Amino acid sequence: MGTSSAMDPCAPQPPLFTFGLIADVQYADIDDGFNFTRTRRRYYRSSLQLLKNALRSWSESAVKPAFILQLGDLIDGFNKPRGASQRALDAVLREFASCPVRVHHVWGNHEFYNFSRSELVGSPLDSSPYADSRPSEVPGQDPIYAYQFSPFPGFTFVVLDGYDVSLLGRQESSEQYNNAMNLIKLYNNNEDLNCPPELECHSRFTMFNGGYSREQLDWLESVLSAADEKQERVTIVSHLPVHPYSTDSVCLAWNYEDLLAVIRSHSCVVCYMAGHAHDAGYCLDQDTGVHHLTVDGVIETVPDSDAYGTVSVYADRMVLVGKGRMADRVLLFL
Numbered sequence: 001m002g003t004s005s006a007m008d009p010c011a012p013q014p015p016l017f018t019f020g021l022i023a024d025v026q027y028a029d030i031d032d033g034f035n036f037t038r039t040r041r042r043y044y045r046s047s048l049q050l051l052k053n054a055l056r057s058w059s060e061s062a063v064k065p066a067f068i069l070q071l072g073d074l075i076d077g078f079n080k081p082r083g084a085s086q087r088a089l090d091a092v093l094r095e096f097a098s099c100p101v102r103v104h105h106v107w108g109n110h111e112f113y114n115f116s117r118s119e120l121v122g123s124p125l126d127s128s129p130y131a132d133s134r135p136s137e138v139p140g141q142d143p144i145y146a147y148q149f150s151p152f153p154g155f156t157f158v159v160l161d162g163y164d165v166s167l168l169g170r171q172e173s174s175e176q177y178n179n180a181m182n183l184i185k186l187y188n189n190n191e192d193l194n195c196p197p198e199l200e201c202h203s204r205f206t207m208f209n210g211g212y213s214r215e216q217l218d219w220l221e222s223v224l225s226a227a228d229e230k231q232e233r234v235t236i237v238s239h240l241p242v243h244p245y246s247t248d249s250v251c252l253a254w255n256y257e258d259l260l261a262v263i264r265s266h267s268c269v270v271c272y273m274a275g276h277a278h279d280a281g282y283c284l285d286q287d288t289g290v291h292h293l294t295v296d297g298v299i300e301t302v303p304d305s306d307a308y309g310t311v312s313v314y315a316d317r318m319v320l321v322g323k324g325r326m327a328d329r330v331l332l333f334l
């Protein structure tokens with residue numbers, strides 16, 4: 001009598017669920033260019049094709065991903081002065097619409113170069129209607145774009161707003177803008193606030209970064225406390241990296257230490273994922289066993305390659321299978 005694979009304890013187990021991962025598409029219908037220091041090429045037009053490659057692969061996969069995480073900077077700031085923001089957004093959203101998988105959009109600096117925070121709220125880039133819970137709104141203030149969702153029993157994902165404290169997206173007349181300006185000016189004396197301070201330990205205080213308000217951190221505390229109690233596995237995603245060993249110091253969130261302190265005080269967190277840097281980064285936080293992953297950006301990926309990944313989630317690990325320049329990784333729950 002043969003042994004069916006369902007009864008073979010050594011047969012590979014199917015994942016509990018899978019999800020797609022993509023970052024920094026930064027699409028614009030313009031010729032290739034460079035980053036600010038002209039060290040890296042940016043393929044603005046080709047990025048749409050690389051997005052299509054990712055979406056086609058997820059559409060065609062035998063087991064559809066439960067969702068896609070889009071880690072921010074979906075269209076480039078260069079669209080704005082050309083009056084092309086809506087056209088570029090429509091082009092990328094048409095591609096997402098062709099894929100029958102729910103997308104969770106993170107907001108990055110380029111979202112705010114193209115749209116105000118109030119324009120983003122309720123737009124197709126606002127995926128908070130898929131939230132199980134989110135921070136309570138303060139009347140008269142634009143909301144914090146943060147929420148949690150639970151795609152599978154025992155697993156929670158938290159989308160965080162890295163530009164909650166920022167000069168981007170907030171109205172110049174607002175108290176929040178004023179507070180962000182006071183904070184950045186403590187560290188950045190440059191006339192152009194996009195120019196990083198020379199001191200490496202302050203280099204993140206630029207206008208293209210931002211931070212997390214006390215309200216957002218308190219809400220995260222409450223989400224993580226509940227998850228600790230239920231012994232859930234929590235993955236946090238944001239545009240901005242928060243672990244200094246996972247990225248270049250110029251890409252970190254302004255108050256990354258505050259967020260790291262919250263993460264470190266809860267055993268439920270297994271992974272933190274971000275984009276923004278365009279170069280991949282990874283470190284295992286030694287104190288907590290939390291994996292900090294910074295995801296390669298599509299915009300700086302050569303047109304004949306790819307930059308997306310599919311993560312398979314098991315009871316004891318997540319396995320990232322990368323396409324093109326995105327590396328494979330096994331993220332054990334420690």
Ligand SMILES: Nc1ncnc2c1ncn2[C@@H]1O[C@H](COP(=O)(O)OP(=O)(O)O)[C@@H](O)[C@H]1O
Pocket residue numbers: 035036037073109110192194195196208276
């Ligand atoms: N070293 C710098 N000095 C001055 N401005 C800068 C510097 N680096 C970036 N910028 C400006 O900051 C903005 C965001 O930079 P960009 O490289 O487009 O961000 P991202 O990495 O998110 O794509 C752009 O307007 C860019 O010109």
